Amino acid sequence: MNKQQPLLQINNLSLAYGAKEILKAVQLTVCPGEILGIVGSSGGGKSTLLKTLTGLLPANAVITGGEILWQGHSLLIGGRLNSSGLLGRKLSMIFQDPTASLYPLQTIGSQICTMLQAQGQFDKAASLQSAAQVLAGLDFSKPQAILNSYPFQLSGGMNQRVCIAMALLMKPELLLADEPTSGLDLLTQQKILRHLLQLKTDHHTALIVVSHNISALAQIADTIAVLRQGEIIESGPAQTILNRPQHDYTRKLIEAIPHFRKEFLL
Numbered sequence: 001m002n003k004q005q006p007l008l009q010i011n012n013l014s015l016a017y018g019a020k021e022i023l024k025a026v027q028l029t030v031c032p033g034e035i036l037g038i039v040g041s042s043g044g045g046k047s048t049l050l051k052t053l054t055g056l057l058p059a060n061a062v063i064t065g066g067e068i069l070w071q072g073h074s075l076l077i078g079g080r081l082n083s084s085g086l087l088g089r090k091l092s093m094i095f096q097d098p099t100a101s102l103y104p105l106q107t108i109g110s111q112i113c114t115m116l117q118a119q120g121q122f123d124k125a126a127s128l129q130s131a132a133q134v135l136a137g138l139d140f141s142k143p144q145a146i147l148n149s150y151p152f153q154l155s156g157g158m159n160q161r162v163c164i165a166m167a168l169l170m171k172p173e174l175l176l177a178d179e180p181t182s183g184l185d186l187l188t189q190q191k192i193l194r195h196l197l198q199l200k201t202d203h204h205t206a207l208i209v210v211s212h213n214i215s216a217l218a219q220i221a222d223t224i225a226v227l228r229q230g231e232i233i234e235s236g237p238a239q240t241i242l243n244r245p246q247h248d249y250t251r252k253l254i255e256a257i258p259h260f261r262k263e264f265l266l
């Protein structure tokens, strides 16, 4: 039993886009240094849930009920979320669409320096050096060239890895990662999962990781929640969910995991 104070508590959170109900009484808790994996159907509300926590929802989104607590303090003021004071070293996010979080008219290196400067690191050379090291760890063979590039000069998967590098450099207390490995090759996916796990082990970062791949999530997550049509239909320790799923939908997700057969590889 984990007795430490939760970093984040989401109690009965409900949210609608206009009249359309998207999240229904969502209940989740994340403790410091814990990895929560969220799986679920496409359009089920996973990205909406993560964006709610950053306060970056479109104007038509309305929180219709519930509360969100950061270290026991409510983040909701007059039905809107006020988490701007947390963004950066406390709370960071890797978005599902990497281009949404990169500025098109600034080089990657310059964006990383601006980001680190906002967190109090003013030594540009040191920022670029640590950025190059992190990029090299994410399979970029020429990190310097990446730092000198604009986002439009890189592929979607490269921009995705750049966003992951930025999150790794930030080392927040809670990192929200929305499908951080989708669209990447399997070896790179494994490498990114290892880096996310390392954030937890080296910096005690807590993570909420959204993925369609429940078996990949189970490799790093302490707990898994299954979100279907806006409702958490099942949650618990990752291995329990994987080995003894209670809900039919979760069983189907697990059965759908592709199994590699050795004879196909020979």
Ligand SMILES: Nc1ncnc2c1ncn2[C@@H]1O[C@H](COP(=O)(O)OP(=O)(O)OP(=O)(O)O)[C@@H](O)[C@H]1O
Pocket (backbone or CB within 6 Å): 017, 022, 040, 041, 042, 043, 044, 045, 046, 047, 048, 049, 058, 060, 096
């Ligand atoms: N700005 C918006 N205005 C109105 N409806 C929206 C808006 N953004 C998302 N939605 C709707 O909210 C629902 C949940 O979308 P969301 O992107 O959170 O799903 P998701 O679980 O992340 O899906 P995926 O796995 O495909 O990424 C969908 O029905 C979507 O059409």
Ligand SMILES: [Mg+2]
Pocket (backbone or CB within 6 Å): 046, 047, 048, 096, 178
């Ligand atoms: Mg999504």
